[in-house]
Amino acid sequence: MTTPTAPPAPVTDVPAVIEETAQLVVDHYVFPDVADRLAARLRARLAKGAYDTDDPAELGARVTADLQSENGDRHLRLKFHPERLGEGEGPVDLAELRRSFAASLGGVPRVQLLDGGAAVLELGPLLFQLDWSAEPLSAAFTLATRASTLILDLRGTVGGDPDTVAFACSYLLDERTHLNTQYWRAGDRYEQFWTLPHVPGARFGGVKPVYVLTSCRTFSGGEELAYDLQHLGRAVVVGETTRGGAHPRDGWAVHPHLEATVPVGRSINPVTGTNWEGTGVHPDVPCPADTALDRALQLAADASTPQS
Structure with missing residues (x-):
């Protein structure tokens, strides 16, 4: 018998939730000037009764709309969670993440060899933290090493x-390569991300063709993987323009079912000097997401056909 799920706890002190969220934005948002304006907006909207609800899902939606009203930052949210959260600074949804990790076979729900020698690696729903995901990712990429073509499904x-x-990326490039730089507001510092000099298992390498499939759902870390490979000239991106979220975020529980997610940094690609925030990753070969795999396979077949 399935145990009934208890309804989410109501928000009994809306002003306290709004004030804590506003202060977290002021203290941590990567753009301090925007943070001050958004905090003022939340406090003014509270005073006008815009947040008069005890429903955490409804309150989260209303506050998120206001948080994204100035620059559309999709990582800046008051996010509702049906399950109770942990406390303090994120990951506040650790139990939820662990369930998702297990249910997706460690973030690699599909590894398949198709007719013609192409291997499909589906990654998702997240590129989980590396101490969790290194083993399943290494196993998947090593298994695909002997394929003639690799298709990364990030839809x-x-x-x-x-x-x-x-x-x-380290499995798809032969030389040590600068992929991305993150600017972090805390400490006003920059951090570079490079491919690794050595990886567990075997590399697919930097020569054989790689196609990346995207959809309008592809977001954040999935977008970075597509963007990095695209602008290094290592992969052809096939599918739809992605959602456009390039700011890494932290999370804080401000209520048992509400997480204030605040971007604490911004990405700077070494090739473009910018990122995909607000614009998304634009595919090299646009097509509906549900046809992207077939389109990539056709592109691979065409590329391997000798020209007369």
Whole structure:
């Protein structure tokens, strides 16, 4: 018998939730000037009764709309979680992440060899933190080493860790390569991310063709993996323009079911000097997401056909 799920706890002190969220934005958001304006907006909207609800899902939606009203930052949210959260600074949804990790075979739900010698690696729903995901990713990439073509399916990849992105890229490049730089507001510092000089298992390498499949759902860490490989000229991106979230974030529980997610850094690609925030990753070969695999396979077949 399935145990009934208890309804989410109501928000009994909305002003306290709003004030804590506003202060977290002021203290941590990567753009301090925007943070001050957004905090003022939240406090003004509270005073006008805009947040008069005890429903945590509804409150999260209203506050998120206001947080994203100035620059559309999709990582800046008051995110509702049906399950109770942990306390303090994120990952506040650790139990939820562990369930997702197990259910997706460690973030690699599909490894398949197709007719013609192409291997499909589906990564998602997240590129989980590297201490969790190194083993399944290494196993998957090593298994695909002997394929003639690699297709990375990121159509359902909605987030990830920059260290894990660098780990995945390390299997697809022969030389040590600068992938990304993160600017962190805390400490006003920059951190570079490079491919690894050595990886567990075997590399697919930097010569054989790679195609990356994207959708309008692809987000954050999934976008970085596509963007890095695209602008290094290592992969052809096939599918839809992605959602456009390039700011790594931290999370804080401000209520048992509400997480304030605040971007604490921004990405700077060494090739473009910018990132995919607000614009998304634009595919090299645009097509509907549900046809992207067939399109990539056709591109691979055409590329391997000798020209007369």
